Amino acid sequence: MRQKKLVIGLLVMLALVVSSFTYAYWNNITAPADDTAAGTVTIGEGDTITTTVVVGNVSDTSALVPTTYVATPGVEDTAALSFSVNWSGGSGSAGTPGTLTATIDSYTLGTLTETQIDDMFTITVTSGTGAIVAGTLQNVIITVVFTTEPGSETIYNQVALGTLTFNLTFSVTV
Amino acid sequence: MKKGIKALKFATIMALLLGSFFSVTDSFAYWNNGTVPPDTATGTVTTSTWVQYFDWNVTATYAVGDIVFHNGSYWIATKAGTNSKEPTLGKPGSNWWSPYTP
Numbered sequence: 233m234r235q236k237k238l239v240i241g242l243l244v245m246l247a248l249v250v251s252s253f254t255y256a257y258w259n260n261i262t263a264p265a266d267d268t269a270a271g272t273v274t275i276g277e278g279d280t281i282t283t284t285v286v287v288g289n290v291s292d293t294s295a296l297v298p299t300t301y302v303a304t305p306g307v308e309d310t311a312a313l314s315f316s317v318n319w320s321g322g323s324g325s326a327g328t329p330g331t332l333t334a335t336i337d338s339y340t341l342g343t344l345t346e347t348q349i350d351d352m353f354t355i356t357v358t359s360g361t362g363a364i365v366a367g368t369l370q371n372v373i374i375t376v377v378f379t380t381e382p383g384s385e386t387i388y389n390q391v392a393l394g395t396l397t398f399n400l401t402f403s404v405t406v
Numbered sequence: 407m408k409k410g411i412k413a414l415k416f417a418t419i420m421a422l423l424l425g426s427f428f429s430v431t432d433s434f435a436y437w438n439n440g441t442v443p444p445d446t447a448t449g450t451v452t453t454s455t456w457v458q459y460f461d462w463n464v465t466a467t468y469a470v471g472d473i474v475f476h477n478g479s480y481w482i483a484t485k486a487g488t489n490s491k492e493p494t495l496g497k498p499g500s501n502w503w504s505p506y507t508p
């Protein structure tokens with residue numbers, strides 16, 4: 233019984249202690265002073281690189297004849313020339329995408345004019361132009377077709393056993 | 407509690423993103439100046455010979471054995487210098503040409 237009273241008394245004391253030391257916080261309403269912090273950004277460095285296009289000359293020895301004479305075995309009226317285009321540059325250029333164009337600038341055959349050559353041959357860029365990636369070789373195919381026979385013996389003498397030469401320009405735009 | 411976790415996640419993601427943007431040092435960038443010098447190349451194709459007959463030409467000089475095409479027929483020269491003799495049967499000059507079948 234006495235112990236029971238003692239326990240009750242301790243609980244009361246505990247309640248008093250807890251309630252007596254209750255503490256409340258509240259904001260004093262005034263805003264805290266501003267603080268400052270420093271952010272650091274490191275700027276990298278850059279450089280300009282120069283890329284170049286390198287293409288070699290190509291020769292074909294198919295010995296073409298006009299289309300109407302290809303019935304003879306081993307005789308061709310078409311030649312496909314593959315030009316290997318190497319677009320490259322300094323460190324960091326590999327993988328750069330670009331656009332490759334190939335332009336047929338001029339062509340000669342004996343003393344014939346380009347108009348006379350046009351009447352007999354077609355020279356076209358068949359494939360390989362368009363998208364190109366720096367650092368990789370790309371083949372551009374130029375197709376020559378001997379479509380029409382010479383219109384006269386004079387022209388025939390210029391064409392037969394002759395060499396048709398055409399000049400190309402390869403450009404890359406980034 | 408959940409709001410606190412969400413806020414913590416958001417703060418972590420933002421820290422990672424900002425860290426990836428701003429904390430990279432020694433970065434190096436290349437750029438092209440926009441012009442690439444073009445290159446030129448030459449292609450060559452050779453031709454062969456073939457047998458081709460041309461129209462008879464009044465101004466041409468022919469050798470024996472030359473073959474011409476005239477008025478829908480082929481003719482072979484039987485005499486040299488038949489430039490002014492038209493390949494025609496039954497008319498003067500016909501003896502300069504004989505019909506020919508290629």
